[in-house]
Amino acid sequence: MKIGFIGLGIMGRPMSKNLLKAGHELVVFDFNKDAVADVASCGAKAAANSAEVARECSVIITMLPNSPHVRSVALGEGGIAENAAEGTILIDMSSIDPVESKKIGAELARKGIRMMDAPVSGGEPKAIDGTLSVMVGGAKEDFDKYYDMLMVMAGSVVYVGELGSGNVAKLANQMVVACNISAVAEALTFAKKAGTDPELVYQAIRGGLAGSTVMDAKAPMMLAGNYKPGFRIELHIKDLTNALNAAHAVNSPAPMTAQMMEEMQFLKAAGYEKCDHDSLVKYYEILSGTSIVKED
Ligand code: NAD
Numbered sequence: 001m002k003i004g005f006i007g008l009g010i011m012g013r014p015m016s017k018n019l020l021k022a023g024h025e026l027v028v029f030d031f032n033k034d035a036v037a038d039v040a041s042c043g044a045k046a047a048a049n050s051a052e053v054a055r056e057c058s059v060i061i062t063m064l065p066n067s068p069h070v071r072s073v074a075l076g077e078g079g080i081a082e083n084a085a086e087g088t089i090l091i092d093m094s095s096i097d098p099v100e101s102k103k104i105g106a107e108l109a110r111k112g113i114r115m116m117d118a119p120v121s122g123g124e125p126k127a128i129d130g131t132l133s134v135m136v137g138g139a140k141e142d143f144d145k146y147y148d149m150l151m152v153m154a155g156s157v158v159y160v161g162e163l164g165s166g167n168v169a170k171l172a173n174q175m176v177v178a179c180n181i182s183a184v185a186e187a188l189t190f191a192k193k194a195g196t197d198p199e200l201v202y203q204a205i206r207g208g209l210a211g212s213t214v215m216d217a218k219a220p221m222m223l224a225g226n227y228k229p230g231f232r233i234e235l236h237i238k239d240l241t242n243a244l245n246a247a248h249a250v251n252s253p254a255p256m257t258a259q260m261m262e263e264m265q266f267l268k269a270a271g272y273e274k275c276d277h278d279s280l281v282k283y284y285e286i287l288s289g290t291s292i293v294k295e296d
Contacts, residue, residue: 004057008035012063014127015153017042022152027056054083062092067100074104086112095119097242098164099249105163117166131155137165174239178260180214185281188292198292199223222281225293230276237264
């Protein structure tokens with residue numbers, strides 16, 4: 001099976017390399033020539049553009065920043081719809097608006113091209129290890145057919161439902177993560193203001209009902225004053241924008257997500273957009289005029 005891979009950024013580059021390691025034949029493209037050369041040096045064929053990928057491959061994976069990029073590669077000039085043969089499948093692994101996934105899929109279907117949305121969670125370390133969590137929307141028979149190929153990049157690949165459902169799951173993940181980080185930040189800032197060591201509060205509550213994967217990943221970073229990404233505030237803003245659009249499109253009010261959006265917009269305005277989303281703690285520190293960073 002010859003696989004096309006378009007989008008060789010932080011995530012796409014290690015994911016494509018894992019497919020090569022597993023013995024798949026790859027044709028790759030990105031605007032970034034260095035990224036293309038790097039993946040080509042591991043055995044992929046470098047394509048000059050997306051059209052070449054589409055002409056040569058019956059399975060095409062995209063790992064692009066957001067909905068407009070996927071729309072342009074799928075349906076734009078020189079894109080997949082114009083150049084791929086009938087029967088081709090697009091597996092979009094980017095995190096995009098599920099409403100857009102459905103619209104793009106419907107337009108591709110008119111050309112006889114199928115589509116699945118298969119966004120991932122786990123970040124660069126898990127992309128490198130091949131242990132991402134993949135959530136898939138699309139036809140069940142396509143999921144079954146490409147399950148083994150997706151598992152090369154993943155620790156888990158879960159079928160969620162029709163096209164768009166993968167991104168609904170991903171946005172649900174991003175809503176929970178944002179609210180959870182914010183709750184941890186608010187609680188630890190409160191502890192500090194109340195004169196109780198936030199580090200000891202974290203140790204005291206992490207094993208109880210309040211404990212979470214997010215708390216264990218982010219509380220130590222907040223206490224160390226470490227805001228190195230990880231996952232950047234600007235990317236989380238992109239996901240929350242898509243989450244609010246998608247929620248409003250189905251008449252599902254999302255007040256906590258709206259609150260999180262405003263907290264992140266504050267951080268962007270304050271210059272933290274390139275920082276890890278644990279920098280949400282800065283919002284609470286500035287509000288309350290304190291810092292929870294441990295003093296040596
Ligand atoms: P990135 O910005 O590092 O990479 C995107 C790549 O797409 C870039 O190399 C860019 O040159 C390329 N690109 C953009 N438009 C293109 C086009 N028209 N044709 C060819 N190439 C094009 O982004 P990333 O961090 O790899 O993230 C990709 C997706 O995965 C995003 O939707 C992101 O939200 C999601 N995601 C990222 C992480 C993470 O921790 N970075 C984790 C989970 C999911």
